[in-house]
Amino acid sequence: MKLSSQHRALYCYLILSVWIFLLIAGMYKYIGNEDGTAAVKSTENEISRGSSVKILKPDIKTRRIFHLCNPPEEISVGSEGQVPSNNLSLEAILIFLRHGxxxxxxxxxxVSTVNCAVDLSGVDHDRTVRQLQQLLHNASSPQLMGPFHGFPLLPPFGGECQLGQLTAVGAAQMLKSGTILRHTYGDRLGFGNGSLAPEDILVYSTKYRRTVQSTLAFLAGLLPPEDLQKAVLHESQSLAFCFNDCACAAAEQLRRGQTAAGVAHLHSHPAVARLVKQAAAVALERPPGGGTGPEKEPDTDPRLLQDALLTYVCHAAPLPCADDSCLRMEQVTGLAAYLAWECRQQSHSPPIRRSSLLRAYGLVRAVVAQLVRVVSERRPRVAVFSGHDRTLEYLAGALGLEWPQPRYGARFVIEVYRGRDRESHQTLPRARDFFLRLVGDGRDLTPHTSFCRQRQLCPIESIIRFLHEDYFAPFNASNFKDACMGKG
Structure with a gap:
């Protein structure tokens, strides 16, 4: 009896210990500070020793970082083209892209161990590459490339991951995005039926190879070959597509303030700052021929570090190691959680909003000009602006939208509709008959814009009034020049 009682006590102790262990493990898994600090604290001094671990697939804890990768097999149509009324005809689409x-x-x-042509699960990668090559070969014309005639049409399809260059996966992303939008909008805009003229297609790209090739891949999916032959690429000198409204002293001052605030904010989270420094020392290396002077500190910009880590994560490569120290996935997800939280905080920041207004003014002005053309001339039918994450961030901020950090291949579409019931009674088009929808990565953002709150359809007059009357209100100014010089 005495032995049995001892055994019962031992069993109870073991069961209680296991229960406490599982409870603590569950708390670490499901409970954490929203800014990512808790996730970081548990890993800040735990860079693992030995070989790195192969990343197999995303799970509940890593979905945020994998979301930024935007694998081709997960790209699908969302609420694009889904209007609440049948009495509307689609007149035009304006598409804003981040490269793949x-x-x-x-x-x-x-980086040589990273295979940037990895075949992702669920995608016939070889077929996609062949399709892209054939489409561009059939559709290539002397005028298509415009000022980019010396650029290669496609990225290399080998496994090498080149610094800042589009990958085969990136080309597949853009082809997929163009294809799903063609199925959504093509019949309604007359793709492939001979009704599109060269003046109906407007395409801009920044001067980087990755954006030009992304544009071509996207257009190859969006337009039939006979319509793609009518397109001409135009160059934007600025990633913000600011055209003639680029120079702005106030925007530069706000940028410097943002940089200083970001550094201060990082240092106010010591756990994150230590993680960034440790992870950067492992993941980043100095370029060859960096000189013989003193060794520089590894870059401690968390956003730049996340960009570097995406190279491994998005291509299912082992996380990097240095001096037998290897990064762990928990550190990557902790960094992503911090940056996502910071992005949400910035969306409510008045300085960030003012900066976006100034940076995006040239683009918003160009958008309104094209919308006015659609009303008066019914063209262009398709306008594409192929840029970068900053392009979409500035535009979203200027329009008052809260949109997370744009992922690879992100898309933002402005749909232009006209009321059908008024077409037969009105000879001359009127702005009041035209409406907008704004869709970001398949999500209807129309009710969240600063000039169209809580509306499913936005009268085109609202964005025109916003540009001409309300745009510079945060600066207590009436025009771009005064806002940039601080003359309120």
């Missing part, structure tokens, strides 16, 4: 998957912008350790 690319190599890192900074020198990454052991």
């Amino acid at each position: 998957d690319r190599g890192p912008l900074s020198h990454v350790r052991n």
